[in-house]
Amino acid sequence: MSRILATYRVQVRAAEIEAIAAALALEQSVETPRDVVRDPFVRDEILARVERIRPVSVDTHEVTLALAPITTGNDPAQLLNMLYGNSSLHAHVELVDVTLPQSLVEHFPGPRYGIEGLRRLTGAHGRPLTCAALKPQGLPVERLAELCYTFAKGGVDIIKDDHGLADQSYSPFDQRVRACQRAVERANRETGGRTMYAPSMVGRPEALYAQARLVKEEGVGAVLLAPALIGMPVFEELVSRHLDVPVLAHPAYAGAARVAPPVLLGTLYRLFGADAIIYPNFGGRFAYTPSTCRAIAEAARKPWQGVRPAMPVPAGGMTVERVPELIEFYGPDTMLLIGGSLLQAGEALLERTRAFVGQVAAQTSAAEVR
Amino acid sequence: MSRILATYRVQVRAAEIEAIAAALALEQSVETPRDVVRDPFVRDEILARVERIRPVSVDTHEVTLALAPITTGNDPAQLLNMLYGNSSLHAHVELVDVTLPQSLVEHFPGPRYGIEGLRRLTGAHGRPLTCAALKPQGLPVERLAELCYTFAKGGVDIIKDDHGLADQSYSPFDQRVRACQRAVERANRETGGRTMYAPSMVGRPEALYAQARLVKEEGVGAVLLAPALIGMPVFEELVSRHLDVPVLAHPAYAGAARVAPPVLLGTLYRLFGADAIIYPNFGGRFAYTPSTCRAIAEAARKPWQGVRPAMPVPAGGMTVERVPELIEFYGPDTMLLIGGSLLQAGEALLERTRAFVGQVAAQTSAAEVR
Numbered sequence: 001m002s003r004i005l006a007t008y009r010v011q012v013r014a015a016e017i018e019a020i021a022a023a024l025a026l027e028q029s030v031e032t033p034r035d036v037v038r039d040p041f042v043r044d045e046i047l048a049r050v051e052r053i054r055p056v057s058v059d060t061h062e063v064t065l066a067l068a069p070i071t072t073g074n075d076p077a078q079l080l081n082m083l084y085g086n087s088s089l090h091a092h093v094e095l096v097d098v099t100l101p102q103s104l105v106e107h108f109p110g111p112r113y114g115i116e117g118l119r120r121l122t123g124a125h126g127r128p129l130t131c132a133a134l135k136p137q138g139l140p141v142e143r144l145a146e147l148c149y150t151f152a153k154g155g156v157d158i159i160k161d162d163h164g165l166a167d168q169s170y171s172p173f174d175q176r177v178r179a180c181q182r183a184v185e186r187a188n189r190e191t192g193g194r195t196m197y198a199p200s201m202v203g204r205p206e207a208l209y210a211q212a213r214l215v216k217e218e219g220v221g222a223v224l225l226a227p228a229l230i231g232m233p234v235f236e237e238l239v240s241r242h243l244d245v246p247v248l249a250h251p252a253y254a255g256a257a258r259v260a261p262p263v264l265l266g267t268l269y270r271l272f273g274a275d276a277i278i279y280p281n282f283g284g285r286f287a288y289t290p291s292t293c294r295a296i297a298e299a300a301r302k303p304w305q306g307v308r309p310a311m312p313v314p315a316g317g318m319t320v321e322r323v324p325e326l327i328e329f330y331g332p333d334t335m336l337l338i339g340g341s342l343l344q345a346g347e348a349l350l351e352r353t354r355a356f357v358g359q360v361a362a363q364t365s366a367a368e369v370r
Numbered sequence: 371m372s373r374i375l376a377t378y379r380v381q382v383r384a385a386e387i388e389a390i391a392a393a394l395a396l397e398q399s400v401e402t403p404r405d406v407v408r409d410p411f412v413r414d415e416i417l418a419r420v421e422r423i424r425p426v427s428v429d430t431h432e433v434t435l436a437l438a439p440i441t442t443g444n445d446p447a448q449l450l451n452m453l454y455g456n457s458s459l460h461a462h463v464e465l466v467d468v469t470l471p472q473s474l475v476e477h478f479p480g481p482r483y484g485i486e487g488l489r490r491l492t493g494a495h496g497r498p499l500t501c502a503a504l505k506p507q508g509l510p511v512e513r514l515a516e517l518c519y520t521f522a523k524g525g526v527d528i529i530k531d532d533h534g535l536a537d538q539s540y541s542p543f544d545q546r547v548r549a550c551q552r553a554v555e556r557a558n559r560e561t562g563g564r565t566m567y568a569p570s571m572v573g574r575p576e577a578l579y580a581q582a583r584l585v586k587e588e589g590v591g592a593v594l595l596a597p598a599l600i601g602m603p604v605f606e607e608l609v610s611r612h613l614d615v616p617v618l619a620h621p622a623y624a625g626a627a628r629v630a631p632p633v634l635l636g637t638l639y640r641l642f643g644a645d646a647i648i649y650p651n652f653g654g655r656f657a658y659t660p661s662t663c664r665a666i667a668e669a670a671r672k673p674w675q676g677v678r679p680a681m682p683v684p685a686g687g688m689t690v691e692r693v694p695e696l697i698e699f700y701g702p703d704t705m706l707l708i709g710g711s712l713l714q715a716g717e718a719l720l721e722r723t724r725a726f727v728g729q730v731a732a733q734t735s736a737a738e739v740r
Contacts, residue, residue: 027655030506031534032710039509041540046508070539071507075573077599078536085533085599085622086686089656136400137441138416139409163455164401166448169440170411203445204607205575229447229455231601237574252455255625285397286459316456340402 003066004104005051006083007097009260013059021050021063024093027086028065046071062096069100074107076272077233084259096260098267105305109239109273113246114308115301115333118275121221121246122157123194127332127364130155130357131313133339134180135162141171145179147349151342152187152195154353158335159184160224161200163250167207173199174214181218196221198248205234212242224278226250227269239273248313249274261292266299269310276311276335281326284317290329297330311335320352323359332364373436374474375421376453377467379630383429391420391433394463397456398435416441432466439470444477446642447603454629466630468637475675479609479643483616484678485671485703488645491591491616492527493564497702497734500525500727501683503709504550505532511541515549517719521712522557522565524723528705529554530594531570533620537577543569544584551588566591568618575604582612596620597639609643618683619644631662636669639680646681646705651696654687660699667700681705690722693729702734 006028012020022034029048030037037043045068052064072079084095111117119125132151134144144165151159159180167173177199184197201211201223208230215223222245227235229252239247249269254261259268265279277300280286282293297312314326315337326336338356345352376398382390392404399418400407407413415438422434442449454465481487489495502521504514514535521529529550537543547569554567571581571593578600585593592615597605599622609617619639624631629638635649647670650656652663667682684696685707696706708726715722 023655029534030508031532032506033714036710036713037506038716039506039513042506042508046506046540071534071536073536073538073573075536075577077572077574077596078538080623081533081536081572081596081599084625085596088598088623088625089621089650089658091657136402136407136409136412136416138400138412143409162401163451164399164441166441166443166445166451168443168448170416202447202451203443204447204603206607206611207445226447226451226455228458229451229603231604233574233599234601234604237576241576251459253450253458255454255458255629259625280459285393287461288459340406343406344403346408 002069002101002103004069004082004101005064005099006067006095007062007064008087009056009094009096010061010063011059011092012061014055014061017053017061017063021053024063024087025050025065028067028082029071031086069104072104074104075233076108076236080232094260095263098263102305105271105307108236108271110271110307111273111275111310112239113275115311116308118246118311121194122196124157128327128330128360129157129311129335130360131158131160131335131337132156132342132353133160133162133337134165135339135343137162137164137168138170141175141179144171144176145183148180148197149183149187150349151353152184152193153191154350155191155193155357156195156353158196158198158222158248160198160248162339163200163224163226163252165200166202173211177214177220178218181220198222198224200224202226202229208234208238209242212238216244220245222246222248224248224250226252227272228253228255232268232272236272246275247273248276248278250278251280261288262295262299266296270300270307274310276313278313278315278337280316281314281318283322286316297334301333309333313337315339320356320359323356324363327360327363336360372439372471372473374439374452374471375434375469376437376465377432377434378457379426379464379466380431380433381429381462382431384425384431387423387431387433391423394433394457395420395435398437398452399441401456439474442474444474445603446478446606450602464630465633468633472675475641475677478606478641480641480677481643481645481680482609483645485681486678488616488681491564492566494527498697498700498730499527499681499705500730501528501530501705501707502526502712502723503530503532503707504535505709505713507532507534507538508540511545511549514541514546515553518550518567519553519557520719521723522554522563523561524720525561525563525727526565526723528566528568528592530568530618532709533570533594533596533622535570536572543581547584547590548588551590568592568594570594572596572599578604578608579612582608586614590615592616592618594618594620596622597642598623598625602638602642606642616645617643618646618648620648621650631658632665632669636666640670640677644680646683648683648685648707650686651684651688653692656686667704671703679703683707685709690726690729693726694733697730697733706730
């Protein structure tokens with residue numbers, strides 16, 4: 001039976017690492033002292049094995065465990081549990097890599113559109129996709145719809161709700177989605193464009209199911225979901241059973257420091273069905289390094305056991321001025337998301353949006369000429 | 371309008387704290403630069419305010435933000451988003467305290483049984499409750515049911531599934547729950563006791579709903595849920611709408627280092643409906659300090675805006691020998707959970723279980739005499 005390989009970075013010195021690795025294997029499988037494991041099936045098939053121990057520095061080691069796929073019941077919640085349930089409570093243990101057997105991967109949706117599907121739907125080929133954000137929350141529905149209209153006239157590929165927009169009294173989900181979707185459709189008719197609106201779905205499962213039904217009824221083109229907020233198993237279920245459109249994953253509440261961001265945002269969000277993965281880019285409001293960002297993009301896009309590539313979406317304080325640098329860094333299979341910086345243009349929002357869209361197109365043509 | 375007070379511990383020196391606090395207020399409310407906020411309603415009602423800045427050490431400050439309750443839409447997922455959505459991605463920002471206005475608290479279930487309800491159902495008064503764990507996973511249903519029977523004969527108040535038990539081929543949820551519930555009922559008939567079985571529910575929402583139906587059909591007395599694994603909003607919805615029995619909250623995947631454990635496990639799990647809250651005790655397999663454990667127990671039990679107290683459940687490598695110390699530390703409003711250490715008794719499981727139960731009873735009577 002092919003096993004799950006889970007790698008943990010453990011803050012511990014060489015003298016203790018063997019014992020810590022053995023304890024980790026017990027904790028992440030049977031959760032009992034070793035001498036309680038008397039049943040041969042449990043010992044041979046269920047117990048995690050220490051596969052490899054690798055020193056990283058004098059007080060850091062990487063431990064790779066081989067976990068039994070049968071323990072996951074092919075369920076996303078239980079997969080998380082087996083990968084990092086109790087060990088997440090150890091401050092010195094970080095989950096840094098996950099390799100899954102093909103037989104397990106096949107139980108999860110992965111991106112149903114991914115990079116190729118997003119390009120097909122938006123008609124954006126050979127260049128990064130562009131994305132803008134509706135905010136701030138607190139604006140009434142008609143103001144948000146106006147912003148939507150302007151962004152769509154400006155030609156951005158995807159307009160997403162700010163992740164702070166929920167089902168609030170000042171812009172209820174159903175009214176907002178109807179108005180914004182219509183505003184985008186009107187702009188598309190006028191421009192001949194194919195801008196998509198991606199509302200933010202958030203709430204208890206029953207609220208999410210109702211939101212998914214409205215999305216379908218209104219012909220909305222995409223949605224935004226924060227898997228860490230709503231719960232990763234809910235995310236996976238929504239993708240598998242309740243949504244027909246591309247899904248942008250937002251990193252809110254991912255608290256990514258305890259699971260390495262490329263694993264959580266890149267690998268797991270992709271496995272559970274994100275078509276595009278938003279994350280805080282370097283040099284913005286957040287502290288991710290260029291190498292972390294590159295690793296997230298790599299995890300989202302790399303060939304992986306037949307799972308479609310997902311679109312990386314660097315974000316968080318990006319500006320139009322940084323477009324050339326971002327394209328240089330990420331290449332064309334990327335979605336560039338600019339939020340507040342566009343809105344700072346105030347009355348000149350349409351011009352600024354067009355500058356953003358034009359910058360991306362020009363930069364990409366220039367690259368082709370070279 | 372009364373506001374939510376959220377306190378963050380920020381690793382930053384005095385020279386920068388004013389700017390960082392202002393940025394935090396923008397990030398956790400409007401998520402735009404300040405100059406984008408032109409609408410008077412957004413500025414006055416939605417924008418978070420910096421309420422207080424308090425130095426903790428030379429490079430650490432506590433920032434308290436006043437957040438608008440209206441932004442939460444009275445939804446658990448959106449409440450998490452507003453408390454710690456984007457800021458969870460800042461490694462230097464930790465959420466350490468939350469105070470909610472009464473009008474918001476009333477939208478969430480809180481413990482429906484809590485300490486008093488658990489005592490009423492188990493008939494355990496004036497002493498800590500006792501709890502044992504079914505494990506290791508991988509055992510067939512009949513072996514787990516045998517263990518259940520033995521624990522119940524031994525007189526423990528609650529027998530919980532190990533959180534690793536899910537809906538796996540080697541002990542499917544429905545077969546396991548039926549067999550274990552019947553084993554406990556048989557033992558109760560023989561002893562006249564009131565032991566309750568608490569199966570571990572885990573999975574996608576639709577699986578959880580089905581599991582909740584089975585729990586009801588079989589007359590199961592309690593359940594175990596890991597809010598961080600299944601998603602806190604799913605947890606809250608299950609408690610509010612799908613479960614009639616007491617709920618034990620398990621800390622798996624809580625990665626509690628990024629939200630202070632007393633807030634996450636004590637306050638939020640209690641708000642969303644946990645009747646008993648399991649956490650890693652000091653001196654066991656995990657590294658929580660006595661003061662963290664005391665703070666979790668305090669958050670679970672303290673009088674709080676009409677929300678019932680929840681039972682703290684220190685666990686994680688506890689032993690029968692530590693019972694006196696634990697009772698001394700936590701007092702009687704506690705549930706003592708001993709897992710693997712009981713199972714190490716092997717053939718002598720019934721005797722060891724009786725010793726545990728007897729120790730708790732004796733210790734408490736001794737305290738009454740003094």
